[in-house]
Amino acid sequence: MSQELQTGSFQWMKSLNKSTILHVIRRHGPISRAEIAKLTKLTPPTVTNIVNELLESKLVVESELGESSGGRKPILLRLDSSRFTVIGICVGTKRIRGVTATLDGQVVQYVEEGIPAQPSPEEFLARLTSVVRRLITQTDEAVHSILGIGVGMHGLIDPERGVSIYAPHLHLRNVPVKEVLETTFSLPVEVQNDVRALALGESWFGQGQGISNFICVYVGSGVGAGIILEGRLYHGTSYSAGEMGHTTIDIEGPKCHCGNNGCLEAFVSGPAIARRAREAIRSGAVSVLKEWVSGDLEQLTGEMVHRAAQQGDELAIRILEDTGKYLGIGLANLINTLNPSKIILSGGVARAGDFVLRKLRETVQERALQTPAQAVTIVTSELGPHAMEIGAVTLFLQKMFTPGKAAEIS
Ligand SMILES: [Zn+2]
Structure with a gap:
């Protein structure tokens, strides 16, 4: 074709x-x-x-x-489903990851490229088009036809125009992602915030299937949510609905990169977990983590804290339990406000499993109102390592398969 x-x-x-x-x-x-x-x-x-x-x-x-x-x-x-594929791209803070996947969400191929630090818009778009071009080149046209491209990108996105309004980690503003990709590849393109795309992926292929009110919460290098209300993705007035990472959970808390103090993200993101471990070790706490980085505490990552917890390191276990408590407070606020039937956790903190989840569930039961707390189940995503890219694929599928009045057709 x-x-x-x-x-x-x-x-x-x-x-x-x-x-x-x-x-x-x-x-x-x-x-x-x-x-x-x-x-x-x-x-x-x-x-x-x-x-x-x-x-x-x-x-x-x-x-x-x-x-x-x-x-x-x-x-x-x-x-x-097997005859056609869709390209799904996830633009993270350091890397661009791309897949082609069939219409039932099966990944066929995967490529990734790094993003240079503080790229110019041209440098960034060159990497993005390079990832898409590699996926198109590697596709055997006799086996699969590519129908379109979905892009999930961190930061604030205008999904109507397909513009990245602000990507804080890349220091980029007003990048016309949709226009550039459509012009370069003559394929239709959909662009959305990465976590909002992930929520759609969960509603099509994951644990949100058949559920009208659920929230997908991503906790990784940042914290965000995709909110599905009455079967539809909720955007808000200016596309920022779901930015729960910047809700305050402690007015005296640490400085967040958004400029406020005590945001949820400043407690539970991967870098925040590493920071809390670093501060505890500097104040004299004993941990295997100090040896792992040969005393250079700036090297600590959230993922290392998880590995240390798995080996029984007491400080690491305590830090992950505290993470569960903080995140539980954030989720209790969300549960009281929106009364979802399910919360699907995704990202690195979800992979930390029971170290975080036990305390998280306990805190939700303590802090959320009884009625919504009893109505909600909290689960971890099962979409696997390409969850974000599958979400991006779903952006396109949603556009292609959803008639104007989809809500009326069950
Ligand atoms: Zn913040």
């Missing part, structure tokens, strides 16, 4: 009835034409015509025969 045709085919698929039928086949397939007509309220001839076009495009295939309700057994339709 030529790239011009792919851009055209995106427009073609986005026509409302096609999008609606694709959505129903994805959600309910294998499914018969008659059932599609019933669910979409489209007439049987309209369904037949559109299904024929979808069969021709090879996005949909005929599978087994269904149960008969008296007459001939109907032929069932399903999505051919």
Whole structure:
């Protein structure tokens, strides 16, 4: 499939009835034409015509025969997820990671490149296009056709225009990510904040499937959330909904890089965990961590604190338990405000497992109101090491498969 045709085919698929039928086949397939007509309220001839076009495009295939309700057994339709791929890019603080994945979220290939410190917009975009180009070059066109690109990027994003308004760790402002990628590769592009994209990934492929009110909380080098309310990603008035890392949990607390004091992020992010370990050792606490960095405490990382805890280091265990307590306070505030049925934890702190989670759950039970606390389950993500990139892939899938009035079609 030529790239011009792919851009055209995106427009073609986005026509409302096609999008609606694709959505129903994805959600309910294998499914018969008659059932599609019933669910979409489209007439049987309209369904037949559109299904024929979808069969021709090879996005949909005929599978087994269904149960008969008296007459001939109907032929069932399903999505051919393996034939097409989507590029998913995650722009972190130090690296750009990219995958191609099939329409059911299976990763086919992975590449990554470092980002130079404080890059110019041109340097950054050169790395970004390089990652995308490598993924396109490595794709065997006879096996997979690439439908589009999703980009999840840290910081503040305008998803309507696909612009990175502010990427604090890269010191970049107003970078037209969507425009540059669409012009360079002639593929449709969706851009969103990385954690918001991750929440969509959880709702399609992870533990948010079928759940209307859940929050995906990412705790890594930063802290953020993606909020799904009534089945939709909540953006807020200026796209910053979910910035829970900068809610205050201690007005006397340490300085945060946002300029405030005592933000949640200043207690529980990876760098904050390392900082607390460093301060404790400087005040005389005994820990194997001091030997690991040969006394150069600036080398400490959050990940090292986790490894030391696994080896039974008492200071490291205490620091992770405190992390659970702080994060539990942050989550209790979120639970009282939004009353979600699930919170999905992702990122390095989620990988620290019980060292953090036990205290976290305890704190939530103590601090959140009884009714919302009993209604929520707190779990860790199972999307694996490419969770962020899968989230970026989902940005594109969401756009492609969701008809204008998706909420009405269950
Ligand atoms: Zn802050």
